[in-house]
Amino acid sequence: MIHDRMKEAGVQNMSAYIRKMAINGYVIIPEWPDLNRVISLHARISNNLNQYAKKANETGKLYEEDIAEIKMMNNEQTELLKKALEAVIHLYEEDSKKRK
Secondary structure, eight states: OHHHHHHHHTOOOHHHHHHHHHHHSOOOOOOOHHHHHHHHHHHHHHHHHHHHHHHHHHHSOOOHHHHHHHHHHHHHHHHHHHHHHHHHHHHHHHHHHHHO
16 A cells, blocks of 8 residues: 555655655645656757757857757746746745644
């Protein structure tokens, strides 16, 4: 039964799961589309950076449009990370209120 609950919560470490349940009585299962978008965007940025580095090494040049694309993707990633962090802060504040 514990293993089933751990699987539902997406937790693999039994000690961490039991500790969280003992302290809080629940485990939050985050479903944040924005966080998934950040992870996907991060992978794309990393891939693009590798491609740009390869091109720069081959040609000895960086192109303005490549740099602009990296900046745009980085700005989007930053905004999505802010949203995800705000959601975490909100959950923390709500949890803190319940404990009082």
